[in-house]
Amino acid sequence: MRRTNRKTNDVILQTTVQTVFFIIVIYSVHLFFSGHYTPGGGFIGGLMTSSAIVLLLLAFDVKTAASILPVNYLYVTAFGLLAAIGTGIGSLLYGMPFLKHWHGPVHIPFLGEIELATATLFDFGVYLVVVGVTMTIIQTIGETE
Amino acid sequence: MFEWVMGLSLVIVAISTLMYFYRLVKGPTVPDRIISLDAIGINLIGITAIFSIVMNTDAFLEVILLLGVLAFIGTVAFSKFLEKGEIIENDRDK
Numbered sequence: 001m002r003r004t005n006r007k008t009n010d011v012i013l014q015t016t017v018q019t020v021f022f023i024i025v026i027y028s029v030h031l032f033f034s035g036h037y038t039p040g041g042g043f044i045g046g047l048m049t050s051s052a053i054v055l056l057l058l059a060f061d062v063k064t065a066a067s068i069l070p071v072n073y074l075y076v077t078a079f080g081l082l083a084a085i086g087t088g089i090g091s092l093l094y095g096m097p098f099l100k101h102w103h104g105p106v107h108i109p110f111l112g113e114i115e116l117a118t119a120t121l122f123d124f125g126v127y128l129v130v131v132g133v134t135m136t137i138i139q140t141i142g143e144t145e
Numbered sequence: 146m147f148e149w150v151m152g153l154s155l156v157i158v159a160i161s162t163l164m165y166f167y168r169l170v171k172g173p174t175v176p177d178r179i180i181s182l183d184a185i186g187i188n189l190i191g192i193t194a195i196f197s198i199v200m201n202t203d204a205f206l207e208v209i210l211l212l213g214v215l216a217f218i219g220t221v222a223f224s225k226f227l228e229k230g231e232i233i234e235n236d237r238d239k
Binding site: 059063 | 204207210211214215217218221222225228229232233234235236237
């Protein structure tokens with residue numbers, strides 16, 4: 001970290017955020033994957049991920065957060081919509097109606113038989129759209145130049 | 146007996162929240178109000194926990210951690226606004 005003459009010293013806040021950030025991200029991933037059987041899902045998982053990034057923006061600044069996560073959030077939103085539409089179109093390839101979902105056991109090497117559902121891919125699209133839209137709004141408002 | 150104890154603790158937490166609400170309305174300075182809002186959030190966590198015990202479900206356990214995270218983020222944002230005047234800086238080295 002560079003040594004500059006800052007006006008205030010945020011060492012407690014920055015150290016706390018460096019720890020808490022990963023806890024919130026892990027919790028949001030847990031919320032995302034637990035949405036099928038327990039409360040949670042793509043929406044609240046995306047909101048928790050974006051609140052972790054907001055905490056990063058609060059403790060540091062826009063430039064540092066952009067160097068930690070070099071992501072254009074408009075592309076994140078677009079890719080999320082693409083994933084949601086792609087799961088809908090994927091069912092058309094099998095002669096099923098649009099957005100017909102499928103689930104069943106899948107054999108994965110090293111992990112064995114796992115019950116997977118294509119609804120998770122749709123939920124992943126929702127997750128990416130929520131993260132992208134929330135971070136776009138907050139970054140656009142936050143950049144006061 | 147158990148239900149009675151849970152009801153009593155709910156009443157105690159509710160009274161504590163009302164006292165924090167008094168400090169929220171009456172508080173002479175802005176930091177008083179921020180601290181009381183933070184504590185009301187923590188009291189909400191306690192109320193949610195007691196309610197999930199009373200209703201005998203674990204569907205609200207996500208809400209507890211969620212409220213903790215949101216109370217922390219809100220308090221940090223308010224404090225930064227009071228200290229620096231802006232919440233999200235463009236470049237803190239300037």
